[in-house]
Amino acid sequence: MNTKHITLIDEEIVKSTLEHKNLSDLAHATIRDIVTVVNEIEERSGEKFIRMEMGVPSLPPNKFGVQGEIAALKKGVASKYPMLEGVKPFKEEASRFVKAFMDIDISPESCIPTVGSMQGSYILFLAISNINKKKDTILFIDPGFPVQKLQLDVLGIKHEAFDVFNFRGAKLEKKLESFLAKGNICAIVYSNPNNPTWICFHEDELEIIGNLANKYDTIVIEDLAYFGMDFRIDISTPFEPPYQSTVARYTDNYALLISSSKFFSYAGQRLGTMCISNKLFNSYFESLKIRFGKGNFGRVIVGRLLYSLSAGASHSAQYAIAAMYRAACNGDFNFVEEVKEYGIRARLMKDIFIKYGFSIVYDKDIDTPIADGFYFTISYPGLTGGELLEKLLYFGISGIALKNTGSEKEGLRACVSHTVRERFPILEERLKLFNESLH
Structure with missing residues (x-):
């Protein structure tokens, strides 16, 4: 696979940040490792990431x-x-x-x-x-x-x-x-x-x-x-x-x-x-x-x-x-209804990733399609989870490698909580650019 040098974020910023954090193998990087890396890249580049690495809620408290x-x-x-x-x-x-x-x-x-x-x-x-x-x-x-x-x-x-x-x-x-x-x-x-x-x-x-x-x-x-x-x-x-x-x-x-x-x-x-x-x-x-x-x-x-x-x-x-x-x-608080937004985001985000060449890794729940919720899993042809994560950093997108969760499959975990629907066009632009860089 020939990678063209098309990136959103300056390559030197990403490379030097990973070297500074001593992270040569992102397949086994912890969630907190990725949080620290992305924070530094954001600060140095001025680009706000599509952050999917940490499972942190984004809805207001009840x-x-x-x-x-x-x-x-x-x-x-x-x-x-x-x-x-x-x-x-x-x-x-x-x-x-x-x-x-x-x-x-x-x-x-x-x-x-x-x-x-x-x-x-x-x-x-x-x-x-x-x-x-x-x-x-x-x-x-x-x-x-x-x-x-x-x-x-x-x-x-x-x-x-x-x-x-x-x-x-x-x-x-x-x-x-x-x-x-x-x-x-x-x-x-x-x-x-x-x-x-x-x-x-x-x-x-x-x-x-x-x-x-x-x-x-x-x-x-x-x-x-x-x-x-x-x-x-x-x-x-x-x-x-x-x-x-x-x-x-x-x-x-x-x-x-x-x-x-x-x-x-x-x-x-x-x-x-x-x-x-x-x-x-x-x-x-x-x-x-x-x-x-x-x-x-x-x-x-x-x-x-x-x-x-x-x-x-x-x-x-x-x-x-x-x-x-x-x-x-008492029936005064429907907590399920209040968090259904996460399921909506997951469905829409998965569609965007699939449009630009990604696949859903864990796509079935036995014999039915996987539900839409707080997380979903993605892969890209020809890339390990660690390689995919590193390449996405150059396009202002983060996640964690599935290997870090005990999975035998290659790919990433994506959390939907911090990507509000208003940022979906930005996600799509970046994934389009990412896909073009690999073809």
């Missing part, structure tokens, strides 16, 4: 959350440490929200605020990996959020993974059991809808995961960062089906991570919800008693691990999320 937090601040909570296990209104409304939109019974005691879902996964990894010495490895159903593997590397915990694309439906059982049968897997981790591919597990697949978790006494960590954002199914009516799909219907060996960042547009306050099954929360493990001084799983999570990491999650933000949970359960 009024119920803002008003709830303001009211709490006016009452003086900013000067007080919250209880580690969470304030009562938060815990009660979180429990109610799970019942309203998942039809799952989880007690308020088992609903815990965390400093974002990332703190929740960190704590769960640490606790679960110490339950059974023989089970020292965490299994990821990939592609997935790369920072969770970084957390395990920091903690010194082993992990394995497989790309689920070729193992959907009934094929998932045999593949998953091939890992679990070895006896070393303590937890299974996945996101649903999936980051980065936007595939959504079907009920039969969740049943397979739940049944195998029961058979092999393995705990499932279900990351619901994009709760309700499979827009093909409208879950927005509280206490009525359809509900958000979950493995919790098929096993008691689970913990759910519900992020407030995307579907509530409340990322800045760093407040997530960890919902642990009542059975697991109240389970006793002598191994945890030996390791952490407490044997009850819930007490270890709150009284040992959370306590060692922070003095509690943001006090005022707990009231914000409680207010949004309450409004959603």
Whole structure:
């Protein structure tokens, strides 16, 4: 492939920035690496990028959350440490929200605020990996959020993974059991809808995961960062089906991570919800008693691990999320409708990329076209993911390589959140120029 020297941004700026950041292989560059690179290129070139690298919401925060937090601040909570296990209104409304939109019974005691879902996964990894010495490895159903593997590397915990694309439906059982049968897997981790591919597990697949978790006494960590954002199914009516799909219907060996960042547009306050099954929360493990001084799983999570990491999650933000949970359960706040803009952007952006020679990498959800949501995946003929990312930088477009997410495929993850529709003509101009430069 002969590349003509047609670029939007001066080649020297891009090359010198990558050299300065010591990034010769963009296939394995982290999200934050790309953020730093793009920030510098933007500053040096004066060109505003089409930024698709970081999954950051761009819609305004909901009024119920803002008003709830303001009211709490006016009452003086900013000067007080919250209880580690969470304030009562938060815990009660979180429990109610799970019942309203998942039809799952989880007690308020088992609903815990965390400093974002990332703190929740960190704590769960640490606790679960110490339950059974023989089970020292965490299994990821990939592609997935790369920072969770970084957390395990920091903690010194082993992990394995497989790309689920070729193992959907009934094929998932045999593949998953091939890992679990070895006896070393303590937890299974996945996101649903999936980051980065936007595939959504079907009920039969969740049943397979739940049944195998029961058979092999393995705990499932279900990351619901994009709760309700499979827009093909409208879950927005509280206490009525359809509900958000979950493995919790098929096993008691689970913990759910519900992020407030995307579907509530409340990322800045760093407040997530960890919902642990009542059975697991109240389970006793002598191994945890030996390791952490407490044997009850819930007490270890709150009284040992959370306590060692922070003095509690943001006090005022707990009231914000409680207010949004309450409004959603009361039918006053349709959180699904408020974020459908992301699905519209994804559909339109995919059309533009396809027009200029790109393909959608993960294009099917088993036998149906992939849904339109917060992310989509792209590739370009003849280029690896790392090569494609580097070339797009010269045209003011960013993303992250799929290799960094555990994918076996070449290409990029594109996040739609920061490309407003008014900038679509700019995206099209740049992709046209990019395509011309390669032909």
